[in-house]
Amino acid sequence: MTQITLSKQKSLKCSKQAIGTLSKVVEMIENDTYCPEIIQQIDSVVGLLHSSRKELLKGHLESCLAERLKTDKEGSIKELLKIYNMQ
Numbered sequence: 001m002t003q004i005t006l007s008k009q010k011s012l013k014c015s016k017q018a019i020g021t022l023s024k025v026v027e028m029i030e031n032d033t034y035c036p037e038i039i040q041q042i043d044s045v046v047g048l049l050h051s052s053r054k055e056l057l058k059g060h061l062e063s064c065l066a067e068r069l070k071t072d073k074e075g076s077i078k079e080l081l082k083i084y085n086m087q
Contacts, residue, residue, distance in 0.1 A: 007059025011052040018048035057083065 004012070022045050028038045069076045 005059050007055045011055040014048045014052035018045050021045045
């Protein structure tokens with residue numbers, strides 16, 4: 001198994017926390033928990049996923065993209081536009 005980067009490790013941690021919190025959201029809905037409490041947990045999941053995405057993007061920009069720019073500048077720009085939903 002290959003060693004994953006620190007950014008991916010951080011992203012994985014946030015993603016796993018999001019899964020756990022999302023499971024709690026499902027349980028809360030099934031148990032008819034008070035809506036604001038559920039919404040708070042949903043916001044937590046969204047925040048964790050945002051953090052996960054941010055860590056992945058940071059790692060990608062610092063390593064993968066830096067190398068790819070040397071050989072395929074146009075492809076790299078298209079990739080960034082896609083990541084930022086601009087294409």
